Amino acid sequence: xxxVTITMKNAPALYLEADTITPDAFAGKNAxxxxxxxxxxxxxxxxxxxxxxxxGNAGATAADTKIVIKGxxxxxxxxxxxxxxxxxxxxxxxxxxxxxxxxxxxxxxxGNVDAFAATAMKGGEMIIEGNAGNxxxxxxxxxxxxxSGGKIVVQGNAGSDIGMYMLGGEIVVNGDxxxxxxxxxxxxxxxxxxxxxxxxxxxxxxxxxxxxxxIEVMMPGFKPNGEVELxxxxxxxxxxxxxxxxxxxxxxxxxxxxxxxxxxxI
Amino acid sequence: MSExxxxxxxxxxxxxxxxxxxxxxxxxxxxxxxxxxxxxxxxDAKDKTVMAGAVEIHAHVAGPKVNLGRIYRPEDKLFSCTxxxxxxxxxxxxxxxxxxxxxxxxxxxxxxxxxxxxxPPLFSRxxxxxxxxxxxxxxxxxxxxxxNWFVLEYLKNHEIENTAAYCAWLLNVTKGxxxxxxxxxxxxxxGWGLNCLTVNDPVPYFDITPAEIVRGLMEAxxxxxxxxxxxxxxxxxxxxGCYETTLDTLKLTEGLKAKNKFGREQVLHLTHTQFHxxxxxxxxxxxxxxxxxxxxxxxxxxxxxDTGNVxxxxxxxxxxxxxxEHHLTGLNHLKWANVDVxxxxxxxxxxxxYSPSISVCAIQWAIGLEIALMMKDPMRCYITTDHPNxxxxxxxxxxxxxxxxxxxxxxxxxxxxxxxxxxSQTSLGTLDREISLYELAQMTRAxxxxxxxxxxxxxxxxxxxxxxxxxxNINPDKPVANPDDIEKAFSRCAVFFKSGVQVVSNGExxxxxxxxxxxxxxxxxENPQVARDINEKFVKYYxxxxxxxxxxxxxxxxxPYAIExxxxx
Numbered sequence: 001x002x003x004v005t006i007t008m009k010n011a012p013a014l015y016l017e018a019d020t021i022t023p024d025a026f027a028g029k030n031a032x033x034x035x036x037x038x039x040x041x042x043x044x045x046x047x048x049x050x051x052x053x054x055x056g057n058a059g060a061t062a063a064d065t066k067i068v069i070k071g072x073x074x075x076x077x078x079x080x081x082x083x084x085x086x087x088x089x090x091x092x093x094x095x096x097x098x099x100x101x102x103x104x105x106x107x108x109x110x111g112n113v114d115a116f117a118a119t120a121m122k123g124g125e126m127i128i129e130g131n132a133g134n135x136x137x138x139x140x141x142x143x144x145x146x147x148s149g150g151k152i153v154v155q156g157n158a159g160s161d162i163g164m165y166m167l168g169g170e171i172v173v174n175g176d177x178x179x180x181x182x183x184x185x186x187x188x189x190x191x192x193x194x195x196x197x198x199x200x201x202x203x204x205x206x207x208x209x210x211x212x213x214x215i216e217v218m219m220p221g222f223k224p225n226g227e228v229e230l231x232x233x234x235x236x237x238x239x240x241x242x243x244x245x246x247x248x249x250x251x252x253x254x255x256x257x258x259x260x261x262x263x264x265x266i
Numbered sequence: 267m268s269e270x271x272x273x274x275x276x277x278x279x280x281x282x283x284x285x286x287x288x289x290x291x292x293x294x295x296x297x298x299x300x301x302x303x304x305x306x307x308x309x310d311a312k313d314k315t316v317m318a319g320a321v322e323i324h325a326h327v328a329g330p331k332v333n334l335g336r337i338y339r340p341e342d343k344l345f346s347c348t349x350x351x352x353x354x355x356x357x358x359x360x361x362x363x364x365x366x367x368x369x370x371x372x373x374x375x376x377x378x379x380x381x382x383x384x385x386p387p388l389f390s391r392x393x394x395x396x397x398x399x400x401x402x403x404x405x406x407x408x409x410x411x412x413x414n415w416f417v418l419e420y421l422k423n424h425e426i427e428n429t430a431a432y433c434a435w436l437l438n439v440t441k442g443x444x445x446x447x448x449x450x451x452x453x454x455x456x457g458w459g460l461n462c463l464t465v466n467d468p469v470p471y472f473d474i475t476p477a478e479i480v481r482g483l484m485e486a487x488x489x490x491x492x493x494x495x496x497x498x499x500x501x502x503x504x505x506x507g508c509y510e511t512t513l514d515t516l517k518l519t520e521g522l523k524a525k526n527k528f529g530r531e532q533v534l535h536l537t538h539t540q541f542h543x544x545x546x547x548x549x550x551x552x553x554x555x556x557x558x559x560x561x562x563x564x565x566x567x568x569x570x571x572d573t574g575n576v577x578x579x580x581x582x583x584x585x586x587x588x589x590x591e592h593h594l595t596g597l598n599h600l601k602w603a604n605v606d607v608x609x610x611x612x613x614x615x616x617x618x619x620y621s622p623s624i625s626v627c628a629i630q631w632a633i634g635l636e637i638a639l640m641m642k643d644p645m646r647c648y649i650t651t652d653h654p655n656x657x658x659x660x661x662x663x664x665x666x667x668x669x670x671x672x673x674x675x676x677x678x679x680x681x682x683x684x685x686x687x688x689x690s691q692t693s694l695g696t697l698d699r700e701i702s703l704y705e706l707a708q709m710t711r712a713x714x715x716x717x718x719x720x721x722x723x724x725x726x727x728x729x730x731x732x733x734x735x736x737x738x739n740i741n742p743d744k745p746v747a748n749p750d751d752i753e754k755a756f757s758r759c760a761v762f763f764k765s766g767v768q769v770v771s772n773g774e775x776x777x778x779x780x781x782x783x784x785x786x787x788x789x790x791x792e793n794p795q796v797a798r799d800i801n802e803k804f805v806k807y808y809x810x811x812x813x814x815x816x817x818x819x820x821x822x823x824x825x826p827y828a829i830e831x832x833x834x835x
Binding site: 140142143 | 338339340341342344599600601
C-alpha cells in the first residue's frame with residue numbers, strides 16, 4: 001500500500017469542500033497530479049494544492065492507497081466522501097460529511113468530526129477517536145435510507161440524531177449520546193457504553209439499541225419485555241428488554257410481528 | 267428574423283404524410299415557409315431525421331404540488347445538480363427538476379410545447395410564475411374541475427349552460443387551457459375521509475355521481491367548443507381490477523360528438539392509461555387489461571389516450587387524487603404530503619421506486635408498452651410518463667427505444683427478477699410490433715397537437731405552422747445496430763428550432779428563445795346567475811377575495827398566446 005501525506009499549509013478562510021480527498025480520487029496519481037484535484041473554497045473553485053502540501057504517490061487502485069492528513073483540518077468537509085476502499089487517517093479534527101456515502105475501506109479520525117459523518121454509509125470501517133457530531137450514520141436530509149452497512153466506533157461522545165433511518169450496520173459509542181438516536185430506524189445496531197438522553201429509538205420499526213449507562217427519559221412507546229443476559233463486545237451482563245416503538249407501524253416476518261429492541265443494562 | 271433552410275434531412279411529418287423522404291424545410295420569421303432567399307443560413311441534415319417539435323400532452327411540471335415535491339425531497343437534488351454553463355442557468359433535481367432544468371431538458375429532446383396537467387385554480391398564480399420561469403418551451407396548464415363545488419352543484423341539476431359559463435370564467439381568470447378532471451368526486455369525498463371508486467359512488471353531501479360529473483363536463487366542453495376535450499384521470503387509479511371503472515368512464519362518451527373549430531375529433535382524453543388498465547383482485551394476481559381498454563378505444567373514435575409508461579426509476583408521485591396518495595403511502599411507507607385546496611381540489615405527494623426486482627413494477631412497465639403497441643391509430647395514442655408519476659420525462663428516449671425495438675424489450679424482460687410473471691400476467695412477450703419513426707412522429711407530434719386543438723400551429727412542418735423543428739442523429743436508411751442508439755439520439759437532438767430560433771446545437775442550449783404561455787380565452791353570453799354564485803362563494807367560503815384570485819398581467823403571464831373561442835351563440 002502506498003501512502004500519500006497531505007499537510008495543511010494555507011488554511012482556507014472559508015470552509016473547504018474537499019470531496020476529492022479519497023483513495024478513489026487519488027488512485028493512480030502522483031503528488032503533482034493530486035495537488036491539481038479540484039476543491040471548492042466556499043463557492044470558489046480551487047485546487048487541493050493551494051491548501052495542502054502533498055507528498056508521496058498514490059497506489060494504482062483505491063485499495064492500494066492510504067491517505068494521511070496532517071495539520072488543522074477543522075474547516076475541511078467531505079474527507080473520504082464515497083470512498084470504496086483503501087485507508088484515510090485524519091490526524092486532527094475535521095468538519096462535516098467525513099466518510100459520507102462510503103462503501104468500503106477504513107477511515108480513522110484521531111480528533112473530532114462534525115455533523116453528518118458516515119451519512120448513508122454502506123460499508124467499511126470508521127473509527128473516531130474523539131467525539132462525533134450530530135447525524136452520525138444518518139440518512140441525508142429528506143431521505144429514508146440511512147446507514148445500511150459497515151461499522152462505526154466512536155471513542156468519545158456522539159451528538160444528536162445519530163443513526164436516523166438506520167437500516168443496517170453497527171455504531172458503537174463508548175461515551176454518551178445526545179437526543180434522538182436511531183429515530184425511524186428499520187435495522188442496524190447501536191451500542192452506547194455511556195448514557196443516553198431522551199427520544200431514544202423514536203418511531204423505530206426494527207433494529208437494536210443497547211445502553212450500558214442511564215436513559216434520561218424513556219420513550220413512552222417502548223414496552224417492558226422481561227430481562228435477558230447479553231454478551232456485548234465481550235461484556236456479559238443482565239439487561240432489561242423493551243420493545244417498540246409501539247406507536248409506529250409493525251412489520252411481519254414469517255408471521256411474527258417485528259419490533260425495535262432496546263436493552264438497558266441493569 | 268433570420269431565414270434558415272434545412273437541407274438533405276429525412277423528414278417525418280404526419281401532417282403532410284411525409285415518411286422519411288428527403289425534403290428541404292424552410293424557416294422564416296418564426297414560421298415554416300415554402301421557400302427562403304439565397305442568403306438563408308443552410309443547415310445540413312444529411313443522414314439525419316427531421317421532425318416537428320414534440321408536443322407534451324400531460325406532465326406535472328409547474329405549480330404548488332410540483333414545488334411541494336421539490337421542497338420535501340431534497341434528496342432528489344442530491345448529486346443531480348448542474349452548474350451554470352453557457353446560456354444555461356444552474357439546475358437540479360432528477361424526478362422533479364427545477365423550472366430551468368425542465369425547460370432545458372425538454373428542449374434538448376426536441377420538445378416545443380408542454381402542458382401542465384393539473385392546475386389548482388386557487389394557485390394559478392403560482393403555476394404561472396413557474397411556467398414563466400421555465401425557459402424555451404411553450405406551456406399551457408389545465409385547471410382541475412372534477413371536484414369543484416360550482417361544477418358539482420350545477421351538474422347535480424344538469425345545468426350545462428351554467429357549468430359552461432363557470433368553466434369559461436375559470437379558464438379566463440386562471441389563464442387555463444383545458445378542462446382537467448382528476449378522480450371525479452373522489453377527491454372531494456376525500457375531504458370526508460372517503461373516496462369514489464366506481465362511476466356510480468355518490469359524492470358525500472353533493473349527492474352526485476362521478477358519471478354525472480364527467481358526462482356533464484364533456485357536454486359543457488362541447489357547448490363551449492374548446493380546443494381540447496375533457497382530459498380525464500378516472501376514478502380508482504392504480505388498483506387491481508380498476509380497468510372496469512376505466513371502461514365505465516369511457517362508455518360515458520357514447521353518443522357524444524366533438525364540436526369545435528380546431529379539428530379536434532375526440533370528446534374525452536384518457537390520461538396515463540397504464541395506471542387504469544389493471545386486472546386481478548390483489549397484488550398477487552395483478553394482471554394486464556391493456557387489451558380490454560385498447561379494444562374499446564380502438565373502436566371508439568371519439569376518445570384519445572396517453573400511455574403513462576413506467577420507466578423503472580426512483581421518482582416522485584404527485585396527483586390531485588388525494589385519496590390515492592394516502593393509499594400509496596400505506597403501501598410503501600414513504601413520506602406523504604397532502605394539501606386540501608378549499609372548494610376546488612386536493613393534492614398528495616409520495617416518493618416511489620419502480621424497482622425492476624418487484625413483480626408489480628415490472629408488470630406496470632409491460633402494461634404501458636402494451637397499450638402503445640395495441641393502439642391501432644398512433645394519431646390517438648400519445649407517449650407520456652405522466653411525469654413524474656410513472657417516471658421522469660427525461661426518460662422518454664428510453665420509452666421510445668422500448669417501443670421501437672423488440673430486441674430492447676426482450677433484453678429488459680430477460681433482466682427482470684420475476685420475468686415469468688411479467689410474461690404470464692401481460693401479453694407483451696407476444697407483441698412483435700415496432701413503432702416506426704413515422705408512427706413516433708404521430709404519437710409525439712401530430713397526434714397530441716391535434717388532440718389539444720393545436721393542429722394548425724404545431725406538431726407538423728407544413729408551411730404556415732410555427733417553426734418548431736428538431737433534427738436527430740438517426741439515419742433511417744440504416745438499420746439500428748444497437749437499440750441504445752435510439753435512446754441516445756432522442757436524448758439530445760443535433761439541432762432544435764423553437765419558433766424559428768435555434769435553441770439547441772449538438773445537444774447544448776445555445777439560446778433561450780421566446781417562451782409563451784398558451785391559454786384559452788372563451789367569450790360567453792353574460793350569465794348573471796353564475797356571476798352572482800361566484801361572488802357569493804368568495805364572500806362566504808374562499809380564504810381570499812375574488813380580486814386577488816386572477817392570474818393577471820405581466821408578472822404572471824409575460825408572453826401570453828391566447829386561443830380565442832367565441833361561445834356567445
